[in-house]
Amino acid sequence: MVAVVPLASILLEVIRNGISTISFQFITALPGVPGQTVGGIGPAIQGTLLLIALTSVMGIPPGVLTGIYLAEFGNNKFGRTIRFLNDVLTEFPSIVVGILVAALLVVATHQYSPIAGAIALSIITLPIVARTTEESIKTVPNSIRDAAMALGIRRWRTTISVVLSTARSGVITGVLLSIARISGETAPLLLTILGSNFFFSSWNQPIDALPLRIFNDASQADPFTRQQAWGAAMILIIIVLTLNIGVRLATRGRYGSNRSRI
Amino acid sequence: MTVGLLEQVKPENKSTTLQQMERYKILTENLHAWFGSNHVLKDISIKIRENEATAIIGPSGCGKSTLIRCLNRMHELVPGARSTGRVVLDDSNIYAKGVDPVTVRRRVGMVFQKPNPFPTMSVYDNVAAGLKLNGVRDNTTLDQAVESSLERAFLWDEVKADLDKPGSSLSGGQQQRLCIARALAVKPEVLLMDEPCSALDPVATAKIEELIVSLKESYTVVIVTHNMQQAARVSDFTAFLYLGQLIEYGETTGLFENPGEELTERYLTGKFG
Amino acid sequence: MSRMEEAPLDHAGVQSSRLQNFSYRLSHLSGDDMFEVLSNVFACTAVVIIALTGIVLVRGSIPVLGKFGLGFLTGSGWSTTFGQESYGMLPYVLGTLVTSGIAISIGIPVSLGIAIFLAEMAPTSVRVPLSQLVELLAAVPSVIYGFWGLLVLSPWIAKYVETPLTSGLGSIPIFHGSPHGLDLLMGGLILAIMIIPTVSSISKEVMMAVPTSQREAAYSIGATRWEVVRMGVLSYSRSGIFGAAILGLGRAVGETMAVTMVIGGALGSEAVPTSLFIPGQTLASLIAGQFKEAESLQLSALVGAGLVLFGLALLINVFAQFMVWKVLKVKAGAVE
Numbered sequence: 001m002v003a004v005v006p007l008a009s010i011l012l013e014v015i016r017n018g019i020s021t022i023s024f025q026f027i028t029a030l031p032g033v034p035g036q037t038v039g040g041i042g043p044a045i046q047g048t049l050l051l052i053a054l055t056s057v058m059g060i061p062p063g064v065l066t067g068i069y070l071a072e073f074g075n076n077k078f079g080r081t082i083r084f085l086n087d088v089l090t091e092f093p094s095i096v097v098g099i100l101v102a103a104l105l106v107v108a109t110h111q112y113s114p115i116a117g118a119i120a121l122s123i124i125t126l127p128i129v130a131r132t133t134e135e136s137i138k139t140v141p142n143s144i145r146d147a148a149m150a151l152g153i154r155r156w157r158t159t160i161s162v163v164l165s166t167a168r169s170g171v172i173t174g175v176l177l178s179i180a181r182i183s184g185e186t187a188p189l190l191l192t193i194l195g196s197n198f199f200f201s202s203w204n205q206p207i208d209a210l211p212l213r214i215f216n217d218a219s220q221a222d223p224f225t226r227q228q229a230w231g232a233a234m235i236l237i238i239i240v241l242t243l244n245i246g247v248r249l250a251t252r253g254r255y256g257s258n259r260s261r262i
Numbered sequence: 263m264t265v266g267l268l269e270q271v272k273p274e275n276k277s278t279t280l281q282q283m284e285r286y287k288i289l290t291e292n293l294h295a296w297f298g299s300n301h302v303l304k305d306i307s308i309k310i311r312e313n314e315a316t317a318i319i320g321p322s323g324c325g326k327s328t329l330i331r332c333l334n335r336m337h338e339l340v341p342g343a344r345s346t347g348r349v350v351l352d353d354s355n356i357y358a359k360g361v362d363p364v365t366v367r368r369r370v371g372m373v374f375q376k377p378n379p380f381p382t383m384s385v386y387d388n389v390a391a392g393l394k395l396n397g398v399r400d401n402t403t404l405d406q407a408v409e410s411s412l413e414r415a416f417l418w419d420e421v422k423a424d425l426d427k428p429g430s431s432l433s434g435g436q437q438q439r440l441c442i443a444r445a446l447a448v449k450p451e452v453l454l455m456d457e458p459c460s461a462l463d464p465v466a467t468a469k470i471e472e473l474i475v476s477l478k479e480s481y482t483v484v485i486v487t488h489n490m491q492q493a494a495r496v497s498d499f500t501a502f503l504y505l506g507q508l509i510e511y512g513e514t515t516g517l518f519e520n521p522g523e524e525l526t527e528r529y530l531t532g533k534f535g
Numbered sequence: 536m537s538r539m540e541e542a543p544l545d546h547a548g549v550q551s552s553r554l555q556n557f558s559y560r561l562s563h564l565s566g567d568d569m570f571e572v573l574s575n576v577f578a579c580t581a582v583v584i585i586a587l588t589g590i591v592l593v594r595g596s597i598p599v600l601g602k603f604g605l606g607f608l609t610g611s612g613w614s615t616t617f618g619q620e621s622y623g624m625l626p627y628v629l630g631t632l633v634t635s636g637i638a639i640s641i642g643i644p645v646s647l648g649i650a651i652f653l654a655e656m657a658p659t660s661v662r663v664p665l666s667q668l669v670e671l672l673a674a675v676p677s678v679i680y681g682f683w684g685l686l687v688l689s690p691w692i693a694k695y696v697e698t699p700l701t702s703g704l705g706s707i708p709i710f711h712g713s714p715h716g717l718d719l720l721m722g723g724l725i726l727a728i729m730i731i732p733t734v735s736s737i738s739k740e741v742m743m744a745v746p747t748s749q750r751e752a753a754y755s756i757g758a759t760r761w762e763v764v765r766m767g768v769l770s771y772s773r774s775g776i777f778g779a780a781i782l783g784l785g786r787a788v789g790e791t792m793a794v795t796m797v798i799g800g801a802l803g804s805e806a807v808p809t810s811l812f813i814p815g816q817t818l819a820s821l822i823a824g825q826f827k828e829a830e831s832l833q834l835s836a837l838v839g840a841g842l843v844l845f846g847l848a849l850l851i852n853v854f855a856q857f858m859v860w861k862v863l864k865v866k867a868g869a870v871e
Contacts, residue, residue, distance in 0.1 A: 004665075006728050007672045010683045062577045069578035073571060075341070084856060085581045091782065091852045092588075093789020095819045099841040100588045102826070103595050107834065123584055130581075143378040147441065150336060151392035151448055152368030156570030161395050166382050177674075184676020187791035187819070191826050211678040211792070218682045218796060226686070233682055237675070244674045248667060 011237070018234030021227055027235070031197050031213075037224045041232050043199045044213035048183055048239075050200060051117055051193075051209055055182055059122030060129055060175055064164075067133025067171075072159060074134075083134075090127040097123045098188030106192055112206040117193035124185060125178040132177070136170020137163060173247050180243035184236060186211035210236045287312040287452060287482040288333060293347035295328050295337055302328050303345070304506045310499075315474060315483040317497035317514065319490060321529065325506040326486040327375075330454045333484065334370035335363040351452070368396070371450035375457045377437035379429030379444070386425040388440055392448035407447050414480075415443035416473050435466025442473065446481075453477060455485040459492065471496050490530060494518050502526045592845055595838030602832070607839060613803030615833050622836035624818070624843055626806035630719065631817040631847070633808045634794065635787040637723025642730045642787075643780050649731070650738035650776075655764050666736065673732035681796030684725040689716035689797055692724065697812055712812030719808050719815040722798035726790055730783035737782065741775030742768050778858030785851040788819075789844065795820035818844040 025040050032039025070083055101120040106112055140163050148158040164171065186209075189195075194206035195216055210232050217229035288310040295303035303325045310316050318326045331337040332345055335356060348355045356366045379388045387394075389408045398404060408425070412418040417439040421432070429440055438458060445453060455474070459467040474496045477483055487493050493500050494514060501511040502525075510517060510526045521527040599622055600607055610623020649669065653662050693716030704710045712718070745768050753767035769776070799814020806816040816824075818840045829837050 004668055007668060007675070009687065010675060010679065013683060013687050014679070062580055065574045065577035066580065069574035073574065074578070079578075082578045082581060084860075085585055087856050088849070088852050089581045089585060091785050091789075091848070091855070093791065093819060093844060093848050095789065095791040095822055096588060096592075096841055096845050096848065099595075099822065099826075099838060100584075100591055103591045103838060104587075126580060126584075141378070143374060143376060144380060146336065146339070146372075146374060147378045147380070147444075148391070148395070149339060150334065150367055150372035150374075151395075151444065152364050152366075153392065153395045154364055155567040157395045157566075159570070162380055162391070166380065168382070180674060184678065186676070186678040187823055190823055194827070211676055214678050214682050215792060215796065218685055229682060233679055237679060240674055240676060241671065244671055 014230065014233050014237055017227070017230035018232075021231030022234065026228075026231055030199070031228065032224070039224075039228065041208075041210070041213050041228060041235070043196060043208040044210045044232060045235070046199055047114070047193065047196075047207040047209040048211075048236075050114055050207065051121060051189075052179055052183060054114065054118035055121040055125055056175075056179065058118055059125035059178075062122075063126045063129025063174075063178070064133050064171060066126065066130035067137060067174075068159060068164070070130065070134040071137035072163075086127045086130055089123075090131065092124075093187075094120075094124060094185055095187040095191070098191035101188065102191040109204070111204040112192060112194040113204045114193060114200065114207050115203060117189050117207070117209070120188035120192050121182040121185060124188070125182055128178040128181065129171075129174050132174025133167075133171050136167040136174070139170065140166045169251060173251050176243050176247045180240045180247075183243075184211055184240050186215055190215070210239075285312045286310065287352070288484075289348075289350040290329075290332070291348040291350070293329075293332060293345065293349060295325070295332055295345040296343065297328075297340065298342040302506050303332065306347075306503075306508050308501055308508060308511055310482065310484060312482050313478055313480070314498040315478045315485060315496055316499045316501065317493035318484065318486045318501045318503060319488070319493050319529075320503035320509075322488060324503045326488075326503055327456050329503065330372075330456060330484055330486055333452070333454055334367050334372055336367070336372065338363070368392075368448050369450055370452040370454060371445035371448065372454045373438070373442050373445055373456065373458050376461045377434055377441050379432070379437050379440050381428070381430045383429055384426050385421050385429050385432070385440060388429040389443050389447050392444060396448070408443075411443040411447040412440075414446050414477070415439045416469065416476075417443055433466070435462050435469060438462060438466070438470060439473065442470075442477075450481065452482045452484065455483065457486055457488065460488070467492075490518075502529060504529070588845060592838055592842040596835055596842045598832060599835040599839045607836075608843070611804045611807055613806075620832050622833070622839070624840055626801075626804065626808070627816050627818045627821050627840060628843065629808050630722075630798070630806060630815040631788055631819070631844075633719055633811075633815070634722040634726055634798070634817055635784055637720065637811075638726035638730055638787040639780065639784055641724065642727035642734060642783060645727070646731050646734035646738060646779075646783070647776065649735040650742055651764055651768075653735070653739045654742035655760075655768060666739065669732050669736055673736070677729065677790060677792045678796075680725055680729055681793035684721065684728075684793060684797045685717075688725070689721050692716055692721060696720075701812060708810060710810065710812065712810045714812045717797055717799040717814060718812050719798065720811040722794045722815060722817065722820075723811075725793045725797050726787040729790060729793060730786050733786060734779045734783040737779035738772075738776045741772040741779065744775075745771045774858055778855050781851055781855035781858060785848055785855055788817075788851060789848045791819040791823050795823045800824050818847075 025038075027040060027045055028042045029038070029040030030042055066082070066086065070079055070086070073079065074082060097120050101116050101123070105116040105119070144166055145158060145163060148162040149155070153162070189209050189212050193209060193212070195212040196206040196208045200207050213232045214229050214236065217225045217232065220226055286309045290306050290308050293303055293306040294301070306329060318329060320326050328337060333349060337343050337345055345357075347357075349357055351366070351369065355361070380391060383391060386408055389411050390404045393404060393407055409418060412421065417436060420436060421427075421440075429437065432440060438461075442453075442458075459470050462470065471492065474483055474485065478498075485493075485497065497514045499512065500514045500517045502509045502517070502523075504525055510521060510523045512522070517526065518530060521530060603610065603622065607622060608624055608628070610621065611625045612621030612623045614621040653666055657665065693714050697714030697716065697720065700710050701712065701714055749767040749771050750763055753763040758766060794817055798816060798820055800820065801814040801816050806814070808815050821840050822837050822844075825833070826837055
């Protein structure tokens with residue numbers, strides 16, 4: 001029961017304080033000028049969505065391919081090493097990833113950018129997606145591979161169109177969970193996209209993101225700004241918990257009526 | 263216990279002339295196969311006739327499945343598995359250098375022990391999978407192929423209304439016929455069947471056996487079975503394998519009525535295995 | 536004839552067929568080979584990232600290491616004034632150790648309690664939803680924990696825990712100070728709360744992997760329920776739980792945002808943890824707090840902090856993964 005106390009308290013406080021803030025203006029408008037009491041977190045929401053999109057494009061394919069490698073070709077010493085390092089990478093402090101990307105991109109170009117942020121987040125998603133992809137591909141019985149190979153389908157085609165498609169609910173679970181994880185990730189963003197009070201303007205300008213907005217607003221003395229942080233926290237928590245609970249509910253009835261077109 | 267194989271193959275009686283006119287579809291020559299250091303097939307030389315059904319019988323573990331998996335180069339997919347010797351399909355060795363195993367598998371289809379339709383695909387997609395994933399995109403061609411394959415597999419009438427249903431929603435026997443239709447759709451010349459009825463009930467089994475008899479009109483069928491009655495019912499020729507060796511091979515009726523080897527006789531009369 | 540997955544490799548055979556394949560493959564690079572190569576390349580990204588991190592961090596900290604040498608690790612200075620720069624990591628290393636220590640000493644016993652309850656006592660109807668709640672707790676972003684810690688937990692702790700402690704035991708150095716809730720203790724507490732979900736769910740898995748025969752053996756010699764848990768279950772899953780605890784330690788060491796928000800953010804010699812009730816700083820919070828303004832040598836100092844953190848985290852993680860792996864291997868072998 002002890003475990004439930006923090007969760008309950010977090011949810012309660014966030015909802016209690018955040019709910020009054022939420023409005024159409026709140027989720028679309030620019031943050032207000034300090035001292036005024038109008039404004040919203042539009043740039044933060046836009047930035048988080050942009051980062052999720054970019055990271056999905058950059059981080060998920062390598063993650064899935066790594067997972068395929070581990071499951072289909074990784075039953076040897078090299079594969080075991082990769083799997084081990086992958087697990088180590090999963091537990092990497094995210095701030096270290098932030099430093100890596102910042103040192104390579106931000107410091108070198110003197111520019112914070114959405115791309116740098118997305119690269120950092122991709123490094124975080126990669127091992128998560130790889131591991132869940134591997135686990136779900138391994139649950140595909142060999143008879144399915146045999147059937148496809150016996151039809152004279154090439155191995156790569158078999159892996160992508162038959163094996164991966166059979167395992168896809170597991171892969172999608174991993175992808176969604178990793179998206180949930182990165183939408184709340186803050187530390188590497190602090191070092192790569194910096195945070196901003198404005199909407200996205202160019203690929204080499206800082207942008208904002210929900211967790212950064214919470215971090216920046218949380219410690220402000222101004223009650224209106226802190227109120228905004230509660231609202232942002234509520235939206236972030238809704239995104240993260242919806243993804244998590246949704247995935248859990250959806251995977252309960254595996255293989256129900258989900259089918260694929262080739 | 264090595265047996266002179268070619269002598270055994272020689273027909274002992276009746277319709278000699280007819281059989282000499284038959285073409286051999288597949289020949290194996292000195293075929294050996296291993297799993298790691300486990301020698302599972304020893305020097306198999308066998309000639310399989312075109313448009314006939316050949317049964318391979320023997321106690322479990324005797325190498326039956328391995329033998330047919332060597333005929334479409336599926337054996338080599340198992341880690342640590344390898345083989346030596348020649349397997350001649352029509353006039354060329356499928357193990358020759360430069361032969362793409364994928365094209366071999368398109369000519370030599372396979373049906374497995376347990377029905378294994380692709381679980382996330384519909385009935386239609388299951389049958390079309392082999393063509394689609396080999397690059398056929400034309401819908402008319404696909405529709406025709408699906409319909410004719412399902413008809414040949416005696417399944418069309420049962421599923422023509424439910425082509426969009428998942429393949430895994432069919433009954434076990436229907437799933438197995440779906441797998442046969444899936445194999446037929448890529449237009450193979452040979453159909454290998456690895457104990458296709460062992461997971462099915464008697465009614466479904468009867469249907470598949472009936473199907474096999476009709477299939478051999480257009481295909482060369484090789485069926486592995488541990489059920490001797492089934493071999494007797496569906497096949498024209500029977501090979502008896504024991505501990506990785508070919509003990510006896512001949513016309514089914516001859517072999518069952520008058521086995522040439524003591525081992526065969528003991529197996530057929532149920533003294534072992 | 537079933538497929539023999541575990542068949543021992545015939546090395547000679549495999550080797551020669553590989554050689555034969557090789558020349559053929561070179562001339563016929565098919566889609567399959569491209570695919571295998573591609574997935575191989577991507578599989579290496581993890582290696583590349585870890586190696587690259589090491590290289591970048593070492594290269595970035597060369598200026599500061601060159602200037603201060605070992606003093607960078609043992610010093611406690613923090614001066615950004617040009618010409619009199621001084622950077623020492625000692626306070627932050629100590630801060631990291633103290634907060635992680637608090638996290639472990641509070642978090643591990645609680646996690647074990649939860650894990651024992653879930654694995655051994657709770658009926659399935661309680662276990663499943665409760666386990667899922669615990670896992671949801673792990674999904675809450677760290678910035679939310681920090682935010683909640685800052686505005687909800689910290690005032691409460693300051694009022695009901697720290698003030699009584701200082702007034703009662705203020706003469707003991709570690710309880711010395713004027714508590715206001717943003718200090719080392721708070722950093723440790725928030726870490727404890729954050730590692731509980733991870734540690735308890737891994738420990739639960741490990742305990743549930745203990746074969747029933749172990750429990751029955753304990754029951755059969757007349758052990759009580761608690762004795763069964765202690766003898767049959769805990770002793771059997773000891774190394775797995777240890778691994779989970781180390782993994783929790785790794786999380787605590789690397790955790791950034793929540794700590795940054797509640798630890799107070801002291802710099803230099805003021806950050807040396809002499810009492811639990813003074814503002815402190817961990818390696819991670821130092822980087823997060825200072826990176827924005829950092830230039831030249833200060834930047835190098837922060838990268839150096841990153842290097843220390845990287846080394847610490849790598850060490851802890853490799854060790855933890857090793858422990859967990861060992862147990863899961865045993866599990867795979869024992870539960871047949």
